[in-house]
Amino acid sequence: MFKHLRNKILFSYFLVLLLCFMVVLITTSLFIRRTYFSYALHDLSDDAGLFIDEFTREAILAKDSVLLKKILAKAEDNYTIDILDVSAVVLGSSQKASGSLPQEAIGRRDEFQIIPSRGYGYSLREAQNGVKTIYVVLPVEKDGAGIGFVRISTPLVYIEKTISRLNVYVIIIFVLAMAVSSLLSFILARNLSSPLLKMAEAAREISSGNLQGRVEIKKRQDEIGLLVQAFNEMIERLKIVREERKNILSNISHELLTPITNIRGFAETLYEGRLKDKKEIEECIEVIKRESDYLEGLIEELRLLSRLDSLSMRYDFQPLQVSEVVLEAEKSLSLKALAKRISIHNDFMPDCPLVKADYKALRQVFINLLDNALKYSYPDQEVRVSLERADRFLKISVADKGIGIAEQDQEKIFERFYRIEDPRHSEKGLGLGLAIVKEILSSHRALIEVKSSPSQGAEFIISFPLA
Ligand code: ADP
Secondary structure (H helix, E strand, O other): OOOOHHHHHHHHHHHHHHHHHHHHHHHHHHHHHHHHHHHHHHHHHHHHHOOOOHHHHHHHHHOOHHHHHHHHOOOOOOOEEEEEEOOOOEEEEHHHHHOOOOOOOOOOOHHHOOEOOOOEEEEEEEOOOOOEEEEEEEEEEEOOEEEEEEEEEEEHHHHHHHHHHHHHHHHHHHHHHHHHHHHHHHHHHHHHHHHHHHHHHHHHHHHOOOOOOOOOOOOOOOHHHHHHHHHHHHHHHHHHHHHHHHHHHHHHHHHHHHHHHHHHHHHHHHHHOOOOOHHHHHHHHHHHHHHHHHHHHHHHHHHHHHHHHOOOOOOOEEEEOHHHHHHHHHHHOHHHHHHOOOEEEEEEOOOOOOEEEEHHHHHHHHHHHHHHHHHOOOOOOEEEEEEEEEOOEEEEEEEOOOOOOOHHHOOHHHOOOOOOOOHHHOOOOOOOHHHHHHHHHHHOOOEEEEEEOOOOOEEEEEEEEOO
16 A cells, blocks of 8 residues: 555554544543533532521521522522422522523422432433533531522533533644654654665665665664664675675686696697607606696685585584594695605694594695695794694694784685785785685684784684584
8 A cells, every 4th residue: 555664654653643542532531521520510519508508597497588589699690509498399599580490390309319428419410491400409407407408500511511622622632642643653654764765775776786885874773773784784795795706806817827828838848849858858747747736726725615605515524533634634735845844743632532523624624724834934944733622622723933924914814815915925826725714614613813923933723612
């Protein structure tokens, strides 16, 4: 029915408000009616009380019509006073005195039932002339014995008029309150819908390729605030992904180009048969093999990353002895270590507890860390791997004494494709090794941190939760 959320909210608020106000209005007007009626009875009984004095008693006992007339002369126009004897026979009436309306018939009516707690009796009935009238009767006593009654009566229409006037005030207040509430509802509904509209606008911008926009709203802690915050974070993330994609392509093409150029160059040299010396030929083949291995390594890294991203990576968590996995990784890097004359020292705690991990994934973690340690160490240095238990974690440290990492790069090196722009860090690579390490570890609920300062080496510490 409504296109905009704001109107939907507004309409439902309005309905609820209307319902509430109607209930309040009806109960208030009923309450006013009851209260005012009881006040009116009270006032009438007070007015009637003014006619009970020694003169009245004397007039009743003596049935003195002249005196009664005198007494009744002080009655006002808006009510009628009747003075009756003990058997409810009308002795005198202010109505008769004014001569306007016929006198009420003689006889005991409901109003003569005196309510002891109130001190008067009352009834609401049609008078002789058919007008709805309210009657209040007060007993007149002398020396404790009832000698007659004073009855006051007034047409109900006087009271109804006042009640209607009060009801009009209530309706005015009701309409004003409804208007103010509707205004507040409008502000509230707009408050709810405007950030959503802004988000829809920003989403449209994003889908047309513009990632510059942000949803700007006043700071708020509620669900809408959280949604807007998450939305802005999503835009930020999309920007990073776009930036990453750009970097990936330029990094990959750059990293692939050098080995492929080398392979092609050396293959052509071999093909043309320009090399006659066996040693030269062997060196040439060696370069082709090394570059092919490097290319294979790069492609392997990219494949691993895409498997991690597509969540198609299946982990087989088994209880493992970490030291065995470390030794396995060291074995596959032994030639590299030998080439740089770097010795790897192991400092494993005895009876090292088992961890639950995927063997291949964990081996990949150590290969990447050890490979970096070898790459960024100087020849003849040493690399140390240590394992120790700390509370509910197994702390695994891979430390080298190489070129180290500056403070500002320490967090970024775990980002994909991040490579430090420094001639000393000129080793080949796509900048994926540590990102892969971090992702594999987070799937194992393990954390990794780095401690390092330039030229002082780097220590990567893994905190692996123990089962
Ligand atoms: P790559 O596979 O290209 O080496 P990584 O993600 O493994 O990428 O590392 C990112 C960057 O972190 C590297 O380019 C390097 O500059 C720095 N780095 C990683 N390990 C070390 C280390 N042990 N010592 C010094 N720098 C390191």
